[in-house]
Amino acid sequence: MINMVIDGRQVQAQTGWTVLETARQNGIHIPTLCHHEAVEPSGACRLCVVEIGDETWSKIVISCMYPVAEGLNVKTDSPRVKNVRRWILEMLLAQCPASPEIRALAAEYGVQTTRFVNHDPNEQCILCGLCVRVCKEVVGVSAISTIGRGVHKKIGSPYGVVSDACVACGSCVTVCPTGAMSARLDAIRGVHAGREAGKGGK
Amino acid sequence: MAQITNREIQQAGRLDSAEAFMALRERILAASDPNRTEIIVCHGTGCLANGSVKVAEALQAAVKAADLDIKVTGCHGFCSRGPLVVVRPSGLFYQRVKPADAEDILQSVLEGGQPVERLLYHDPNTDQALPQEKDIPFYSHQMRIVLRNIGKIDPTDIGDTIAHGGYLALAKALYQMSPEQVVAEVERSGLRGRGGAGFPTGRKWKSALAAIKKKGYPAYVVVNGDEGDPGAFMDRTIMEGDPHAVLEGLILGAYALGAHQGFMYVRAEYPVAIKHLNIAMEQARALGLLGQNILGSGFDFDVQINRGAGAFVCGESTALFTSIEGRAGEPKPKYVRSVEEGLWGRPTVLNNVETWANVPQIIEKGGEWYAGLGVPHSTGTKVFSLVGKVNNVGLVEVPMGTPLASIVEDLGGGVPGGAPFKAVQTGGPSGGCLPYDMREVPVDFDSLTRAGSMMGSGGMIVMDKRDCVVDVARYFLRFLEEESCGKCIPCRLGLTRMREILDGFSQGIGSEKDIDDLVSLAAAIQDGALCALGGSAPNPVLTTLQYFKDEYLAHIKDKRCPAGVCKDLISYSIDPDKCTGCMTCARQCPQKAIAGEKKKPHVINQELCIRCGICMESCKFGAVNVA
Numbered sequence A: 001m002i003n004m005v006i007d008g009r010q011v012q013a014q015t016g017w018t019v020l021e022t023a024r025q026n027g028i029h030i031p032t033l034c035h036h037e038a039v040e041p042s043g044a045c046r047l048c049v050v051e052i053g054d055e056t057w058s059k060i061v062i063s064c065m066y067p068v069a070e071g072l073n074v075k076t077d078s079p080r081v082k083n084v085r086r087w088i089l090e091m092l093l094a095q096c097p098a099s100p101e102i103r104a105l106a107a108e109y110g111v112q113t114t115r116f117v118n119h120d121p122n123e124q125c126i127l128c129g130l131c132v133r134v135c136k137e138v139v140g141v142s143a144i145s146t147i148g149r150g151v152h153k154k155i156g157s158p159y160g161v162v163s164d165a166c167v168a169c170g171s172c173v174t175v176c177p178t179g180a181m182s183a184r185l186d187a188i189r190g191v192h193a194g195r196e197a198g199k200g201g202k
Numbered sequence B: 001m002a003q004i005t006n007r008e009i010q011q012a013g014r015l016d017s018a019e020a021f022m023a024l025r026e027r028i029l030a031a032s033d034p035n036r037t038e039i040i041v042c043h044g045t046g047c048l049a050n051g052s053v054k055v056a057e058a059l060q061a062a063v064k065a066a067d068l069d070i071k072v073t074g075c076h077g078f079c080s081r082g083p084l085v086v087v088r089p090s091g092l093f094y095q096r097v098k099p100a101d102a103e104d105i106l107q108s109v110l111e112g113g114q115p116v117e118r119l120l121y122h123d124p125n126t127d128q129a130l131p132q133e134k135d136i137p138f139y140s141h142q143m144r145i146v147l148r149n150i151g152k153i154d155p156t157d158i159g160d161t162i163a164h165g166g167y168l169a170l171a172k173a174l175y176q177m178s179p180e181q182v183v184a185e186v187e188r189s190g191l192r193g194r195g196g197a198g199f200p201t202g203r204k205w206k207s208a209l210a211a212i213k214k215k216g217y218p219a220y221v222v223v224n225g226d227e228g229d230p231g232a233f234m235d236r237t238i239m240e241g242d243p244h245a246v247l248e249g250l251i252l253g254a255y256a257l258g259a260h261q262g263f264m265y266v267r268a269e270y271p272v273a274i275k276h277l278n279i280a281m282e283q284a285r286a287l288g289l290l291g292q293n294i295l296g297s298g299f300d301f302d303v304q305i306n307r308g309a310g311a312f313v314c315g316e317s318t319a320l321f322t323s324i325e326g327r328a329g330e331p332k333p334k335y336v337r338s339v340e341e342g343l344w345g346r347p348t349v350l351n352n353v354e355t356w357a358n359v360p361q362i363i364e365k366g367g368e369w370y371a372g373l374g375v376p377h378s379t380g381t382k383v384f385s386l387v388g389k390v391n392n393v394g395l396v397e398v399p400m401g402t403p404l405a406s407i408v409e410d411l412g413g414g415v416p417g418g419a420p421f422k423a424v425q426t427g428g429p430s431g432g433c434l435p436y437d438m439r440e441v442p443v444d445f446d447s448l449t450r451a452g453s454m455m456g457s458g459g460m461i462v463m464d465k466r467d468c469v470v471d472v473a474r475y476f477l478r479f480l481e482e483e484s485c486g487k488c489i490p491c492r493l494g495l496t497r498m499r500e501i502l503d504g505f506s507q508g509i510g511s512e513k514d515i516d517d518l519v520s521l522a523a524a525i526q527d528g529a530l531c532a533l534g535g536s537a538p539n540p541v542l543t544t545l546q547y548f549k550d551e552y553l554a555h556i557k558d559k560r561c562p563a564g565v566c567k568d569l570i571s572y573s574i575d576p577d578k579c580t581g582c583m584t585c586a587r588q589c590p591q592k593a594i595a596g597e598k599k600k601p602h603v604i605n606q607e608l609c610i611r612c613g614i615c616m617e618s619c620k621f622g623a624v625n626v627a
Ligand SMILES: Cc1cc2nc3c(=O)[nH]c(=O)nc-3n(C[C@H](O)[C@H](O)[C@H](O)COP(=O)(O)O)c2cc1C
Pocket: B192, B193, B194, B195, B196, B197, B198, B199, B224, B225, B226, B227, B228, B229, B312, B313, B314, B315, B316, B317, B318, B350, B351, B352, B353, B355, B356, B457, B531, B532, B533
């Protein structure tokens, strides 16, 4: 048993747990977007940040991957944590205005409006990568991938070619935190294109 | 220069003891005459681009049977004066040499006559000729430790390298020092990583030793030669000009850590570096300095080169490892240090090219010697690439702690035209921008960090009054935005959003609240980003805001760009008192926006003007103003 503190509360954790697991076991809520028990963590969304340390030294880490340690002191709602969360949510609000889940999450943390302009009113995807990971790690077919890199990154089928590897299990739609996957699955599987062209062409 | 040819050296076969190595070295030294004249032609990238191959060919053709050697070397650092030719041992320094100068150079060398006056360096202030390399301020203010052999040795000749001290440290370490002693010596030297973060190298190696013991696996040693900062060419110069120094450092590290396999991750755009490293490895293997049973000591180690994947982020340690492992180079969150779990989950020591290249001399001369150079917490020297608005663009090596002004003014010769510099960006695209007021800051890891900037890998960009800080901050942000791997939200979305706010400023759109938002968003990115690319990306914005807030306010409050750069906020006009009516500007203007009669003052039509500034550059009378 490991003894540590979260938000001033003495809590216990087991060796090998993450801070997020420990918080959840103890009924302390930390928001997450790219984390899912079924797949390996990736640390992409950064919404689950917490502050560790004390007055003399502290740093921001992601709770979904940070391993627990004896005596760890964790704050889930410090000013630095709130600032990271606020800006992530404010940016997501501008990025995926079409996602009711993101709007609800932002509202939960007090972010109702965004100062940023939206470039695509229909966008819902936050590029958390959960769909890609579940398809690869759980389903084992890798029918979905990220295409492009950096600010041009998108979710699609590998190399942008319609994927016939998809087994229509729907796992990606289930794990998707925003509803974006249900809107794009057909394009990835080539249902429309496939029907019109008679076979799975592009 | 070794008079024993490479072929003869290679025939020595694999050396099986330190004595055999020392004997070979003695043979090389005995066969070479220190007074024999060498004409050295720089074949660094800059001089090559300016035609140094033709210069070397012309010299070679003209030399015929004369009793001297023509030798080509790596970059001498003073690239803005290339092609460079240096005569040794006399030390005569010739700049901007053309193939047609070959005869005159040879004649002066062979007949012991006067140096070729037109090719000499002249002090820009006194116009006095400085014939000797050692008297030129660009060189006299340097302390060349890492670069000591570059410009002297032929990097493709292991004999020349050995004659200049190469592999002495290896022979010493293998037979006179235990691996722990090598680690202790590096720790004593105080050497800190030259790749950016400045982590103490000895401490890194020591924790790797502990991890190896705990896990029971051998470690990997890795060279980070991915150098991606725009304008930086420190590591390229070292790999091209003295590849054996990097290799010897790596072998020493491998011995210290008990590693049997090493990797050199080299930027793909550096074909000459890759070629020279490959030649160096081949030559070292042939002599038994690399491979199995090195110098008969029983220690086995080999290296392979991996070409970089072409992305800036691949220089980041976790991305570099995934790239070597054959996957897309994306950073991974790490709460376990790479000395414990690096390449393929094994203990791994990753160091920068310059870090490795320092190691042989630390082992040869002792950690104490090295710790005596520089300043207490930043020991030794550092190589900087000096670019931007500075007279002597080039590569310099100075002791840590040298004041910023000394680097820019004494070595760099200051800003062209003599005005004081406005700012210096240190630390590359994610470093900070220090103003003229801070010119006395000692350039060492901790002082730069305290000033809000950083050492980074050693890029220095000098700016003058015609550089706008808002524009500069936008430029770096745009670079990093393009280089973001896109994995984490703060960096992928945040850098674009910061840049959009700055775009607004450059058009005069914005408020003080926008500045506050920019600072707050920057803090969120620094705290929230997954890797140091995003984590340090806000630095140029934050330091320019810290030191040049007035200039930001001028943009958003007065709708004015004081440096005359931001196109939406400036206008060009012609001073009727200075204009002679020569019509040059009117002819050059791509918009035909300038009208006027011959010999009468001209006027710019602001409606048509696109503010390209061509008129200003073309006017010989300084009659065009920007405001
Ligand atoms: C985005 C990014 C790019 C980097 N690029 C390089 C590089 O090109 N060369 C390098 O040596 N270090 C680079 N680094 C630093 C490395 O991650 C690592 O700290 C360094 O190689 C360790 O070696 P050192 O201790 O000898 O400096 C980079 C870091 C980041 C975050």
